[in-house]
Amino acid sequence: MPIRPGAPGRTEDELRAALQMLERHAPSAEAVLRAVHDGNRRRAVGLVRRGAVVRRWPGWLAPVAAAAAVVGVIIASLDISGVILRHPSGTAPARSAGVFAQVPSYFVALRGRSGRAVVAATATGAVLGTVTPPTPNTALTRVAATDDGRTFVFAAAPGVDQGPVRFYRLALDESGHPGRLTALPIPPETAALSGLALSPDGSKLAVSLLPVHGQSGSTIQVFSLATGARQEWAWPGRGTISVGSGGGGSNSWEADNRTLLVQVTTTTRNGWPGQLRLLDTAAPAGSLLAASTRIPVPSADIGWQHTNAGHRIIGIPLITGDGTLLVAPFFHLSAKPKVFGFTITEFSVRTGKPVRVMYQQRTASESGSTGVWWVNASGTAVIATRGYEFGIQTPDTFTPLPEPTQRLLIRHGTLIGLPAW
């Protein structure tokens, strides 16, 4: 663009003011949100779109399965329910040694684009099997693990954002190869799931459910996997109950197989403050408020408020088996100079205060991240992500998982598998 001779120069402030004027073109939030919930992309002239996804459920039902539909991948139904594609023997990991002896030998990772899951060895990345959703389901949407490192429970759905959700158990043999999926004696769930958590001994499954869109009534249900018996607790008033950290749903129960960590996010005029609570699943069903005790972590550190301080726990923490520690990604932001802090921090369950920072990264940009996926009983070994790398974090060291394992979970800086250990 030619510059006219003698034309007066403009200032950066004038540019900022001009850009502010463009805010007048902002579309209606209601219209956009309604279209998003309906799953209907607006047809624009000259704009080629992929086929719109017809959603019967709120979009936040089954993120992984939904992702599969967005990229247009449909899993063909198989004639045999719960087919396990076994891989050749001899690919089991070498005997774990050193730091790898402190973590589970095997993990399951949901592969969003395919609706399937892979079973792999932590120490080598060797793929030991592929799990396909049993018909009529086409996608495995969530997975949770026990603490024996060999038993997992899957939630599976018949289609993207469709119900009902059914539950299946998977057991690995001594060499980590998967057996067949077994249907659990739990009635299919028609409400939208917000989380899944399996007790350490595999006897109980906790399922948190979202309220129907626009209504209150979030609940948590705990099933006996031996009998299918169900207990249900509800949060009074508006709020969302969630269980299970990250994609894995590991480390949400204490070792007593009775105490369950839940997160409640409530709605206020100032945002969505959160609470972490310990639910006594032996208490009478009914009110979650009555059956649980609050962990004294400040609500602004958990939820999302307009007045948030510059620090926040990301997602739902892990709880150690002895019930003394929470392990969480903890994010800091300082204003001037702008510094982003990404940490892996342990909090005392009793006081709610940080007791140890296992890792800290400070950066000038917001693109960093930390995540936690599994913790041992005492909190001294954590499977964590630092940036885009999985590894074993101890108070003193970080040991990256081998490259083949990384490739199953992360590609080009994007998480492609949701693991459960």
Next chain:
Amino acid sequence: MTFEEFAAARLPAVLKFAAVLTGDRSLAEDVVQEVLIRANARWQLIGSVPRPEAYVRKMIVNEYLASRRRSWRMVLSGAGSDIEGPPTPDPAAGYAEREAMLAELGKLPRRQRAVVVLRYYEGLSFQEIAEVLGCTPGTARGHASRALAGLRIELARPPLPRPVVIKEEF
């Protein structure tokens, strides 16, 4: 935080950003709608990052840059090149000048425009802009430099502060 909560808290700001980025209500609506449908489907991942709005903002920029509506240009009444004569105290002149600047902004290549919006509307550093666009900070600076030259923006002195050095520690 659920997608619902994110949308309720951040959607107005997201829509304003998209409007400034695209300069067009219809295109902004298209871009945000497309991005939110994808974000909604992947919320289990996006909702777990420290600042989901930054992730969504990056998706919006990428969607804008990848949009096939290449023929789109913002058209405002009174192109900048048509405005002649010395500035006057008339307060409307400032408004007209901004409109003229926006008209010239609408003629910039999309990547340059994105850099300008990220820098002067969002207030990002070149390091952060580079991460949004997937390029080096030097490339982002180059886009900004060419865009500002095209818009006849005189940089303030002293020069813009450089981002602080990334520091990693236990």
